Amino acid sequence: MTTAFPFSAIVGQDDMKRALLLAAVDPSIGGVLVLGDRGTGKSTAVRALAGLLPHIAAVAGCRYQCDPADAGRGCTPDCPAHGKPAGKIKAQTIPVPVVDLPLGATEDRVVGALDLERALSRGEKAFEPGLLAKANRGFLYIDEVNLLEDHLVDLLLDVAATGVNVVEREGLSVRHPARFVLVGSGNPEEGELRPQLLDRFGLAVEVRTPGEVAARIEVIKRRDAFEREPRAFEARWRAQEEAVAHEVVAARGRLAATEVPDAVLGKAAELCIALGSDGLRGELTLMRAARALAALEGAAAVGLEHLRMVAPSALRHRLRRNPLDDVGSGVRIERALAEVLAS
Amino acid sequence: MREHAPDATGDRGGRSGAGQGRDAPDLAAEACADARTIAVLLAVDPVGLGGLVLAGGPGGARDGWLDVMFALAPADTPMRRMPASIAEDRLLGGLDLSATLASGKPVAQRGLVADADGGIVVASMAERLTPASVAILAAALDSGTVRSERDGLSLVYPARIAVVALDESLSDEAGVAAALADRLAFRIDCDGWRAGDLDPAAPGERAEIAEARRRLASVTCPDAVVESLVSVASALGIGSLRAPLFAVRAARAVSATWGESCVGEDAAKLAARLVLAHRATRWPATADESDAQEPPPEPGDDAGQERDRESEPEARSDHRLDDVVLEAVAAALPADLLQRFKAGERVRPRGVSAGAANTQQKAATRGRVIGVRRGVPRGGERLAVLDTLRAAAPWQRVRRPAGAASESGRPKRLVVMRDDFRIKRYRQDAGATIVFLVDASGSSAINRLAEAKGAVELLLADCYVRRDEVALIAFRNQTAELLLPPTRSLARAKRSLAALPGGGATPLAAGLEAALGLCAGERRRGREAVLVVLSDGGPNIARDGRPGRPQAQADAITVGRLARTIPARVLIIDAAQRPVPFMAELAEAMGADLIAMPHSDARAISGAVGLVGLDQRRPAGAVAR
Numbered sequence: 027m028t029t030a031f032p033f034s035a036i037v038g039q040d041d042m043k044r045a046l047l048l049a050a051v052d053p054s055i056g057g058v059l060v061l062g063d064r065g066t067g068k069s070t071a072v073r074a075l076a077g078l079l080p081h082i083a084a085v086a087g088c089r090y091q092c093d094p095a096d097a098g099r100g101c102t103p104d105c106p107a108h109g110k111p112a113g114k115i116k117a118q119t120i121p122v123p124v125v126d127l128p129l130g131a132t133e134d135r136v137v138g139a140l141d142l143e144r145a146l147s148r149g150e151k152a153f154e155p156g157l158l159a160k161a162n163r164g165f166l167y168i169d170e171v172n173l174l175e176d177h178l179v180d181l182l183l184d185v186a187a188t189g190v191n192v193v194e195r196e197g198l199s200v201r202h203p204a205r206f207v208l209v210g211s212g213n214p215e216e217g218e219l220r221p222q223l224l225d226r227f228g229l230a231v232e233v234r235t236p237g238e239v240a241a242r243i244e245v246i247k248r249r250d251a252f253e254r255e256p257r258a259f260e261a262r263w264r265a266q267e268e269a270v271a272h273e274v275v276a277a278r279g280r281l282a283a284t285e286v287p288d289a290v291l292g293k294a295a296e297l298c299i300a301l302g303s304d305g306l307r308g309e310l311t312l313m314r315a316a317r318a319l320a321a322l323e324g325a326a327a328v329g330l331e332h333l334r335m336v337a338p339s340a341l342r343h344r345l346r347r348n349p350l351d352d353v354g355s356g357v358r359i360e361r362a363l364a365e366v367l368a369s
Numbered sequence: 370m371r372e373h374a375p376d377a378t379g380d381r382g383g384r385s386g387a388g389q390g391r392d393a394p395d396l397a398a399e400a401c402a403d404a405r406t407i408a409v410l411l412a413v414d415p416v417g418l419g420g421l422v423l424a425g426g427p428g429g430a431r432d433g434w435l436d437v438m439f440a441l442a443p444a445d446t447p448m449r450r451m452p453a454s455i456a457e458d459r460l461l462g463g464l465d466l467s468a469t470l471a472s473g474k475p476v477a478q479r480g481l482v483a484d485a486d487g488g489i490v491v492a493s494m495a496e497r498l499t500p501a502s503v504a505i506l507a508a509a510l511d512s513g514t515v516r517s518e519r520d521g522l523s524l525v526y527p528a529r530i531a532v533v534a535l536d537e538s539l540s541d542e543a544g545v546a547a548a549l550a551d552r553l554a555f556r557i558d559c560d561g562w563r564a565g566d567l568d569p570a571a572p573g574e575r576a577e578i579a580e581a582r583r584r585l586a587s588v589t590c591p592d593a594v595v596e597s598l599v600s601v602a603s604a605l606g607i608g609s610l611r612a613p614l615f616a617v618r619a620a621r622a623v624s625a626t627w628g629e630s631c632v633g634e635d636a637a638k639l640a641a642r643l644v645l646a647h648r649a650t651r652w653p654a655t656a657d658e659s660d661a662q663e664p665p666p667e668p669g670d671d672a673g674q675e676r677d678r679e680s681e682p683e684a685r686s687d688h689r690l691d692d693v694v695l696e697a698v699a700a701a702l703p704a705d706l707l708q709r710f711k712a713g714e715r716v717r718p719r720g721v722s723a724g725a726a727n728t729q730q731k732a733a734t735r736g737r738v739i740g741v742r743r744g745v746p747r748g749g750e751r752l753a754v755l756d757t758l759r760a761a762a763p764w765q766r767v768r769r770p771a772g773a774a775s776e777s778g779r780p781k782r783l784v785v786m787r788d789d790f791r792i793k794r795y796r797q798d799a800g801a802t803i804v805f806l807v808d809a810s811g812s813s814a815i816n817r818l819a820e821a822k823g824a825v826e827l828l829l830a831d832c833y834v835r836r837d838e839v840a841l842i843a844f845r846n847q848t849a850e851l852l853l854p855p856t857r858s859l860a861r862a863k864r865s866l867a868a869l870p871g872g873g874a875t876p877l878a879a880g881l882e883a884a885l886g887l888c889a890g891e892r893r894r895g896r897e898a899v900l901v902v903l904s905d906g907g908p909n910i911a912r913d914g915r916p917g918r919p920q921a922q923a924d925a926i927t928v929g930r931l932a933r934t935i936p937a938r939v940l941i942i943d944a945a946q947r948p949v950p951f952m953a954e955l956a957e958a959m960g961a962d963l964i965a966m967p968h969s970d971a972r973a974i975s976g977a978v979g980l981v982g983l984d985q986r987r988p989a990g991a992v993a994r
Contacts, residue, residue, distance in 0.1 A: 063608060069511065128516045129504045130457040134759075135518035142464075142521040145762035147474045157518060170504045170548075213548070214860045235608050243599045246613050250595065253417075254586070 029256040033074035034266035036067055037245045038236050044319070045229040045339050046075050047270075049207050051277045052318040055311055056228030057186075057208035059171070059219075059343065066233045067245075068211040069169050075209075076124040078271050082163060086116040089155050090162045090202050091123065102202045123164030125157050125206075129173055136178060137185075137193050138200065153200045158191045161206040171210030172219050179223055182208070186226045228311045229336075230343035232356075277321040284320050285327040286313060293366055294333060300362040303344040312340040330367055337363055397561035404557045405567055407643060408438040410622045411555070413581045415442070415489065415531035417618040418554040419510050422495070422545050424536040425559025431535065433564025434557065435491065438533075440570035441578055447488030449481050453497035460505050461517035462524055464755060470783065475522060482506070482515045483526035495534035495545045503546045506532055510552045520755055543854060554615035556647040581625040588621045590632040597690045601641055604695060606651035616644040634690065638697035646701040741791040756791035758783065801897035802838045802855045803828060803978060804937075806884040808904035808944070809843040814871030817944055818843065821903050822866045823971025828978060829859045838896075840887060841866065844880030846873040847914050851883065855891065874916065877908035878924035885928065888937040898937040901978055902961070906949035922951055932959040940977060942966050 036043065045058045060068045084091035085107040092101040094117040101108065107115045127136065138156035145151065157166070166182075168174060174182075185191050191204040208226060212219070224230070236242050252259040294312045313328075315336040320328045342355040411418055425431050439448065451460070462480030469476045482490065482505065490506070492498065498506075509515050515528040532553060538544045550556075598616040607613075620632045620640035627636065741753040743760075761783060768784040807821040808814065825839050839862065841853040853865045881902070888898035908921035912928065932939050939961035943952045948965050956963040964977050 066610070126516060128461075128508065128518055129501055130461050131518035132520060134521055135523065139521055140759055140762065142469075142475045142759060142762065145759070145765075146469070149762075149765050154521060169508065173500050173504055214858065235610055239600050239603050242603060242610060242613065243596050245610055246599050246617060247592065247595055249610075249614055250590065250617055 029260050030073050030077050031070050031249075031252055032260060032263035032267050033071065033078050034270055035248050035252070035259070035263045036071055036074065037248065038241055039067065039071065039233055041231045041339060042068070042071055042233050044335075045231045046071060046209075047274060047322060048315050048318040048336070049209070049229065050075065050079060050274050051322055052281055052314055053205075053207045055207075055314045055318060056307075057210070057226065059224070059227035059230040060209070060211040060233060061214050061230065062233030063213065063235045066235050068233060072167055072169075072209050072211060073124075075165070076122070078267065078274065079122040079124075080271060080275050081119045081121050083117045084120050084163070086118045090159050090204075091120060091164075092203060093163065102200065123161055123206075125161040125164065125166050127157055127166055127168045127174075127178075129170055131157065131178070133177065133181065134195075136181060137191060137195075138202075139193075139195065140198060151197060153193065153198050155202065156191075158185055158204040158206070159202055162202075162204050164206055166206040166208050168208070168210045170212050171223075172212040172214065179220065183222055183226060224343045225307060227343065229315060229339040231339050232342075273322060276324075277318065280321040280324065281318065284317050284325070286317055287327055290316070290328050290330060290333060293330060296366045297333070297337060297362055298341070300366055301341060301345055301359065303341055308341055308344045312337060315340050334363055334367065398566070400558065401562040401566045403643060404434055404559075404562075405437065406639070407555045407557060408434060408441055409578065409626055410619055410643070411438060411531060412441040412443075412578045413622040413625055414585055414618060416513065416529045418531065418615060418622065420489070420530075420532035420534065420553045421555035421557060422534045422536050422550055422553055423557050423559065424538075424544070425557075426537055427535075429564035430559035430562055430567075433567050434559070435533070436564075437567055437570055438489075441575055442489070443579060443582075444575070447485050449485040449488070449490050451481055451490050451492045453492070453494040453499075453502075455481065455502060457501060457505070458519060460502060461515060461519060462526065463517060464520035464522060466754060466758075470758070477522050477524055479526055480515065480517065482509050482528045482530065485530045486527050487529055489531050489533060491533045491535065493535050494537055495549065496536050496538040496543060498546065498549070500546065500548075503549045507548050507552055521759070551609050551611055554619055554644050578626070581622070581628075584628070584630075585621060585625040588624045588630060588632065590617055590621055593690055594620060594632050594637045597637060597694045598641055598645075600691050601695045601698060602645055602648075604691075605645055605649040605698065607645060607648045608650075609648075612645060612648050616640050619644050634693060637690070637694055641694045641698050642701045646698050649698070649702055652699075652702070742794055743788075743790065744792045745787065745790050746792050751793045753791040753793045757785060757789050760791055761785045761789040764789075800837045801899050802840060802888075802891040803899045803901060804855075804884050804887050804891075805839070805841040806849075806880050806900060806902045806904075807841060807843045808875060808877070808880070809845040809869065809871045810873050810875040811905065811907070813905070813944070814845065815869075817903060817905075818869040818871055820971045820974060822862075822869065824974035824978070825853065825862055825866065826859060827971055827975040829857065829862055842880060842884050842887065843869065844876050844883070845871065847876055847879070847910060849876065849880040849883035851887070855887075874910050875904075875908050875921070876910035876912075876914070877904060878912040878921060878928050879910070879914075881925055881928040882912070885931050885935060885937065888932075889935050892935055892937070898935060899978070900932065900937050900939045900961075901974070902939065902941045902955075903944060903974070904941075904952075905945040906943055906952040906955075907945075908951075922954075926955060926958045929955050929959040929961075932961065940964065942974065942977060 033043070042058075042060055045060075049055050049058050060072065062068060082091075083094055085094050085101075085105060087106040088101060090101055090105070092105055092107065094107065094112075094115045097107050097110065097112050097115060134156065136156050136158060138154055138159055141150075141152040141154035185204050186206075186208055189203065189205040191200075191202050193200040193202075210227065236245065248259075291313060294309055294316070298309045298312070312333065316328045316332040319332045319336055320326075323332075325332070338356055338359050341359055345355045345358060407421060411420065423431060423434065439446065458480070460480050460482055462478055462483055465476045465478035468478070492506070505515070509528040509530055510532065513527065513529045515526050517524045517526075532549070534545045534549060534553060536545050544550070595613075595617055598620065599613040602613040602616065617640075620636045623636040623639050624630075624632045629636065741756045744750075746752045764786075765784060768786070805821055805825060807818055809818055821841065825841055828837070828839050838855040838857050839853070840851070840855040841862075842849050842851050844850070852869065853862055856862060884900055884902070888900055891898045907918075908925050909916055909918050911917055911920040912924040939956075939959045941952060941956045941959070941961045941963045943949060943963060943965045944967065945952075945965075946967050953963060955961070966973060966977070
């Protein structure tokens, strides 16, 4: 399929759409995990995001599409910008990379490996970058993330934490930048995710099939219309898509100037303590997500209502598991929110 | 084919849907006619409809249906048979090794899914597909392409396919994985009719279907029909939105074959029956349409007629069409759905179980490759040819005698040295299945069940690292019931164990039989089996279902001895206030460990399971969180 289903034409699923937009506004939030029922449009939404993002400037000829502003610092020695003065760097505009990590991918394609063609035909030892390189400065999307092979998960954990991919294999020794937003989707009934991988995702949202018949009818009608005439359908939604893209760009511009009052930071810390969520990552994500939301809404400063909106998705996957507690993590967060914000 | 496990576990969740439980011969004829209609519709819109689950053993009816379907599809339709054991690289495609070596540069090879582009993948024993294979098929069905990132190659091929998933699962086994079944419009049960019952393709019929294919794009589907199909799917408790979407597409295909330009009532009825009936999880007379996961409420007497109108938009006018379509589906619902429903049982949609389909058999020198290591293959280890070549490749210039090969005109030979050899590493640990057998009889049953449930969830919360699965069987009154098929999913466990019935007599022998049957099945899947029996040791129902304490005890011992032959490790937890001598006897017969735990609690139980030795396999550092 050449045309992607428009992001703004997705019926409902506001949590999921908001989380994806926040990650697009501030990539440092650290990715989105979308868990939920079958046939809820998880993959559709993530792929639709690709059509939304504004293009970025990249060093021409760099295999890691590094930022011209960095002048090759942090990139590999073979980057064309390496060691050149800023004025001499050739830049080009490219779409934000959205890279699929399909199930069944082998390690050599993920991290990169010896370039087989050059090795076989010319006897040269050259590095062929993998998917992690392609995803640098963009999105790495894994459908059915809970079915991912353990050894690939370990690889991803390491790279997602450091932003650098270190390849030591087949006599090659390469370090290259690999900063990407991890977007995963899956159905928890088909297997649980390891806690370490859960923690790598900034936001986690749960999606359910819409319950009201009216919403379900609208989903089917739009899907049907899209399948029959994808071009016409896309054209009908183009204005909305552009409006959303504009919002994201504007929010990115406002992000740095959006204040986070100390009082809000205090409440965020209290909330994390009340919930006993592990580590500082939760607090950091909570703050970043709230700020991105404030920027998206055009607010000058982060307010408690922003905190309230993002808290479930920023914290639900970081709570200590208590299998004997039947109450869902969402409810626990709501309770803690009510307590902390009331005081 | 595998053996049939003991029947006691098999009442729920098995093959008991359309066709079975309705005994009139004309119903078989109707099922047969529907099967033929499905063949026609699939020939008209294979990609839109995704395919079907074709359930039944190998033989006449199944092969006959496939013959008819291929006779109706366009003459050049590609067909690829896919064995359940297919390797990922054959499914996805990758490096063509011989061509690569011959030509001296990487040559890609298409996989089976890409080969079947524009045609049909017939998946044998689809219930045994690994989750990875299922996910690859699902991605191809969703996107119409297959992507492979393997062996240093990055490939994207078109793969507009339909899948015929042959399901040979027995009644007490898990069927085709839900992730696949959800993406296939239809289901055909081959029981009850034979190949000869199916009308062969008539001369000229293929041309008619080709004509219908051309018409398909111009067939319109009125909003009222779309709305009805969605509403009816909701009323039947079908959660996934793919179902109504398939129903809409099927209705369009029906109209195209009938030469209509617009989907009418009859086409909608037929499509709804074929797509929605086999997915129904409740009898359509319901108050709450929103959540298919809840156990269904009490059925009304006038089932099938009353509709919930509160949640519907005011603007909708054509409720009559809803009723007509709903009636058409209700008539095709298996009669036993209503029976089971009335018995208060939650009807589990087929193929939902996590059982066999969700695990892979693993052994030291087979299973999934998790990487390679340097070394010379010996003792059944296998050479990783590609990685060996890759290791050898950079050194060829150096190793080749100066100027020798390339000038002589002979093909270049690759010089591989001992140091280049790479061996495949396989995932070894197959994991264990912990089967809880819980005595749900007597007055303290509720408490015991609750604690067993807690223990199950505690164990599951802790078992990603170990790849263990947990199952739960409860027994009371006359029978044992598999409440939780083997699973690693905490979410599933919570849902399946939400409400547990308790009280009544104690059929321990039946419980043991069911549990050991399950253990034996797990052993056949290459997994370890651990049985945890939680009871207060007062069996009073014999194996044949008659009351009487002595016979009940003797039967329990007889059945229990089987544990030694399976073999399964057994832990018996005596939940009685004072130790019961019989439990010691039973433990002796089963070769089991016995622990007295008058006040059972979840943490103590899951701790005790660790005592059986499970924790020895736990990697260092993987402590319960």
